[in-house]
Amino acid sequence: MQNFTYYAPTKIIFGKDAINNLENEIKKFGINILLTYGKGSIKKSGIYDDVLNLLRDYNIYELSNIEPNPKIESVREGVKLCRENNIDVILAVGGGSVIDCSKVIAAGYYYENDPWDLVIDSNLIKKALPIVTILTLAATSSEMNKTAVISNMDLNIKKGTRADAMIPKVSILDPTYTYSVPAIQTASGTADIMSHILENYFQKDKNTDVPDRISEGLLKTLIKYTPIALKEPNNYNARSNIMWASSLAHNGLTAVGKSGSWTCHPIEHELSAYYDITHGVGLAIITVPWMKYVLNDDTVDKFAMYAKNVFNIEDKDKYKQATKGIEATADFFKSIGLPSKLSEVGIDDSKLRLMADMAYKHGSMKNAYVPLTNDDIYNILLACK
Ligand code: NZQ
Ligand code: ZN
Numbered sequence: 001m002q003n004f005t006y007y008a009p010t011k012i013i014f015g016k017d018a019i020n021n022l023e024n025e026i027k028k029f030g031i032n033i034l035l036t037y038g039k040g041s042i043k044k045s046g047i048y049d050d051v052l053n054l055l056r057d058y059n060i061y062e063l064s065n066i067e068p069n070p071k072i073e074s075v076r077e078g079v080k081l082c083r084e085n086n087i088d089v090i091l092a093v094g095g096g097s098v099i100d101c102s103k104v105i106a107a108g109y110y111y112e113n114d115p116w117d118l119v120i121d122s123n124l125i126k127k128a129l130p131i132v133t134i135l136t137l138a139a140t141s142s143e144m145n146k147t148a149v150i151s152n153m154d155l156n157i158k159k160g161t162r163a164d165a166m167i168p169k170v171s172i173l174d175p176t177y178t179y180s181v182p183a184i185q186t187a188s189g190t191a192d193i194m195s196h197i198l199e200n201y202f203q204k205d206k207n208t209d210v211p212d213r214i215s216e217g218l219l220k221t222l223i224k225y226t227p228i229a230l231k232e233p234n235n236y237n238a239r240s241n242i243m244w245a246s247s248l249a250h251n252g253l254t255a256v257g258k259s260g261s262w263t264c265h266p267i268e269h270e271l272s273a274y275y276d277i278t279h280g281v282g283l284a285i286i287t288v289p290w291m292k293y294v295l296n297d298d299t300v301d302k303f304a305m306y307a308k309n310v311f312n313i314e315d316k317d318k319y320k321q322a323t324k325g326i327e328a329t330a331d332f333f334k335s336i337g338l339p340s341k342l343s344e345v346g347i348d349d350s351k352l353r354l355m356a357d358m359a360y361k362h363g364s365m366k367n368a369y370v371p372l373t374n375d376d377i378y379n380i381l382l383a384c385k
Helices: 020-028 041-045 047-054 073-082 095-108 116-120 183-201 209-231 236-247 264-275 279-294 298-313 318-335 349-362 376-382
Strands: 013-015 032-036 061-062 091-093 131-135 147-152 158-161 171-173
Touching: 013 020, 020 047, 020 131, 020 171, 032 073, 032 095, 041 047, 041 091, 047 091, 047 209, 047 236, 061 073, 061 183, 061 298, 073 095, 073 147, 091 095, 091 298, 095 116, 095 131, 116 147, 116 158, 116 318, 147 318, 158 264, 183 209, 183 236, 183 264, 183 279, 209 236, 264 279, 264 376, 279 318, 279 376, 298 318, 349 376
Parallel strands: 013 171, 032 061, 032 091, 091 131, 131 171
Antiparallel strands: 147 158
C-alpha cells in the first residue's frame, strides 16, 4: 500500500427530511445565498419550494438552467451574480453538473481573470466561497469531493479540476429526492459510480486489501439495488444504499493506498466533449471493451479476483474466470438498460481517431493500470462501435 492522505471533511446529513437541517447549517456562512440548479427537476419535485420556504429570511439569488455536462458559460454567469450580490455561500441543488458548476463559480469569485483558467490549471485555485449541496442524483460523489468537471464546447474540451477549497462544507442527502430520477439517469448514475470504483480497483499496487474489499462491497451493493430502484423507483432501501455507495465511491476512500491514473474517464470525457453525451452512458460503453483490451498475464489475477468477489464466479482456469467476470459486467449494464455501442448514442467513426489522440493528450495513460498509447485508445474505441 502506498502512503496516502485521506481528507473528506464534508459534513453529511443523510436521510428522509434531512433538509430540515438546512437553515441551521447555512446560517453559519451568511445571509446572501446563490441558489444554483438545473433545468427544472427541482421545481417539479417540490424541493425548490421547500428551500425557499426554509430560507425565507435570507437573500436568495438564483442561477438556473445549469446544463448536464456544465458549460463554462454558466460558470461565468454565476461568478458575475456572486460579485454583483456579495454572495456569502452557494447552495447547489441538483446532480453532479450543478455541484461541479457551483464549485468553479465559488473559486472563480476569488479569481480576477476568466474562470476557464481554473479548469485548465487547478494550481490557480487558492480560495472559494463555501458550498452547501442538496443532492438529487446519485452518481458523481461531487457532493463529497474536490473535483469539478467543466466543458468548453468552443474548444471541445471537457476537463476536471481539483482543489480542497472547493470541497462542499455540508451536503444534504435525502434518498427520497432521487425517487424522481428517470430510469436512464438512474442506470447511468450506477455505471458512473461503478466506474469510479473500478478505476481505483484496477491499479498496479499490491496488498491493497482495505480499499479492494470496500470496493467489492460497494459494487455488490450497486448490483443488488440498481435493478430494484429501476423496478420500484420509490424503494427507500434501494435509493439510500445507492446514494451512499455513490458518495463513498469517489470521495477518496476507494483510492487510498493506490497510485496510477484512470483510463475510462479520460476517454469518456472526449466523447462528451465532442458529442455531449451522458457521462455514465459513455462509461458503460467504454468499460467492457477496455477490460477485454487490458486482460493479459499481468492483469488476469486481478480480473479473476473481481469475478469471484463481485459476481461469485468460480473457475479453475483463471483466464476463463476473468473473462466470465467481464461478461458479467457487460450483462449487468445491459440488464439495467444501458447502451453498449457508440452507434446507439449517435457516435460514428468520423472522430474516433481525433478523440483517441485527445484522450491521450488530456489523460495520463502512461501511468494507467495498463499503460496505453493513442493507438491503443483508438483500438478500444473501435471495439466500442
Ligand atoms: O437539470 P435538471 O432539470 O435538474 O435535470 C437533471 C439532468 O437532466 C436530472 N435530474 C437530476 N436530479 C433529478 C433529475 N431528474 C429528476 N429527478 C431528480 N431528482 O438528471 C439529469 C442529469 O443531471 P447531472 O447533474 O448532469 O448528472 P450527474 O450527477 O450524473 O452529473 C454528471 C456530470 O458530473 C461530471 C460528469 O462528467 C458530468 O459533467 N462528473 C463529476 C465528477 C466529480 N465532480 O467528481 C466525477 C465524475 O466522474 C463525472 O465526470
Ligand atoms: Zn464519473
